[in-house]
Amino acid sequence: MIVGCVKEIKNNEFRVGLTPDNVKAYVAAGHTVVLEAGAGLGSGFSDSEYREAGAALLDDAAEVWAKSDMMVKVKEPLLSEYPLFHEGLILYTYLHLAADREQTDALLAGKVKGVAYETLQEKDGSLPLLVPMSQIAGRLSVQEGAKYLEKTFGGEGVLLAGVPGTPKAKVVILGGGTVGTNACKIAVGMGADVTIFDINLKRLEFLDDLFGARIQTLVSTEQSIARAVKEADLVVGAVLIPGGATPKLFKEKYLKEMKPGAVFVDVAIDQGGCGETSHVTTHADPVYIKEGIVHYCVGNMPGAVPRTSTIALTNATLRYGLKIASQGLEAACKASPALCKAVNTYDGKLTFKAVADALGYEYTALDTLL
Numbered sequence: 001m002i003v004g005c006v007k008e009i010k011n012n013e014f015r016v017g018l019t020p021d022n023v024k025a026y027v028a029a030g031h032t033v034v035l036e037a038g039a040g041l042g043s044g045f046s047d048s049e050y051r052e053a054g055a056a057l058l059d060d061a062a063e064v065w066a067k068s069d070m071m072v073k074v075k076e077p078l079l080s081e082y083p084l085f086h087e088g089l090i091l092y093t094y095l096h097l098a099a100d101r102e103q104t105d106a107l108l109a110g111k112v113k114g115v116a117y118e119t120l121q122e123k124d125g126s127l128p129l130l131v132p133m134s135q136i137a138g139r140l141s142v143q144e145g146a147k148y149l150e151k152t153f154g155g156e157g158v159l160l161a162g163v164p165g166t167p168k169a170k171v172v173i174l175g176g177g178t179v180g181t182n183a184c185k186i187a188v189g190m191g192a193d194v195t196i197f198d199i200n201l202k203r204l205e206f207l208d209d210l211f212g213a214r215i216q217t218l219v220s221t222e223q224s225i226a227r228a229v230k231e232a233d234l235v236v237g238a239v240l241i242p243g244g245a246t247p248k249l250f251k252e253k254y255l256k257e258m259k260p261g262a263v264f265v266d267v268a269i270d271q272g273g274c275g276e277t278s279h280v281t282t283h284a285d286p287v288y289i290k291e292g293i294v295h296y297c298v299g300n301m302p303g304a305v306p307r308t309s310t311i312a313l314t315n316a317t318l319r320y321g322l323k324i325a326s327q328g329l330e331a332a333c334k335a336s337p338a339l340c341k342a343v344n345t346y347d348g349k350l351t352f353k354a355v356a357d358a359l360g361y362e363y364t365a366l367d368t369l370l
Contacts (some may be wrong), residue, residue, distance in 0.1 A: 004068025012283035014042025014306035027054035085110030120342035138182025156261025161191030175238035244354035255291035
């Protein structure tokens with residue numbers, strides 16, 4: 001199979017879908033790798049490293065798209081890339097279709113086989129291709145939140161950890177999954193006063209065992225969240241419905257009750273966001289202020305630390321990518337239920353139910369098409 005990789009064109013996205021080590025693995029398995037020149041520079045990988053690994057480098061991204069049987073990316077394709085789709089192309093990347101009708105329509109019209117990192121799910125319910133970026137985004141959420149609490153960025157001027165004789169900042173985390181747990185680790189490590197919400201009592205029990213008296217765990221209800229955010233300095237939205245639209249737990253009405261200059265970081269923005277007042281921002285222009293509350297809603301947070309993010313992501317994606325390339329998508333899906341769940345579009349059909357439900361489109365089970 002011809003495996004392609006192009007430079008990401010999303011605003012300030014410096015990650016890359018393949019590292020030189022990944023190229024070596026594909027080539028060793030008998031595949032051809034074509035790469036856009038300069039694709040890895042943002043993550044610290046030179047063209048010469050890719051050449052030494054066995055990749056053929058091309059100057060034109062369109063040529064890479066045209067030659068590829070499988071395109072390995074990081075982020076979803078943007079509007080300018082839609083004309084480069086071709087029938088039967090396997091697109092292996094984050095897609096987040098539930099919040100993106102235009103991209104969904106383009107994938108369906110192009111009969112692209114869209115394999116989404118975020119919906120690949122193993123038997124134990126784990127999301128192995130989402131976990132590394134969720135870990136990074138969770139940790140970054142507190143790092144970024146702490147920065148935007150500074151007065152010069154519109155925040156209330158609070159140091160997260162405080163100092164002796166001053167109160168610690170109050171951090172509220174909505175969701176106790178991978179993002180929330182990693183946000184909690186950083187917030188606790190920085191010395192903040194942390195409260196974390198979840199609807200799953202067993203998850204709260206796990207977090208209580210993990211962090212002990214250093215955090216407060218609460219069952220997520222509209223009333224309990226409303227009470228907590230009134231006193232919060234930093235709120236982290238860490239809610240996930242795999243492949244589906246995110247519930248709006250952070251209500252607009254909360255803003256007027258909160259401290260002026262408090263910060264809301266919506267990590268769930270890729271899936272539509274968990275805040276009623278959230279809209280996507282970029283690393284170039286990451287925040288906006290509404291009702292006095294600083295909103296940070298960057299859609300590709302891990303792109304801020306591309307070297308770490310690229311290595312962490314490709315450590316996870318390579319194994320499944322090699323299965324697809326070596327067996328073909330259809331045979332790989334028949335052998336791997338986890339990969340089946342990753343296929344969101346196939347031959348012009350929408351094959352992931354949560355996306356179909358979110359967009360109001362017809363759902364077709366993948367096994368009826370293979």
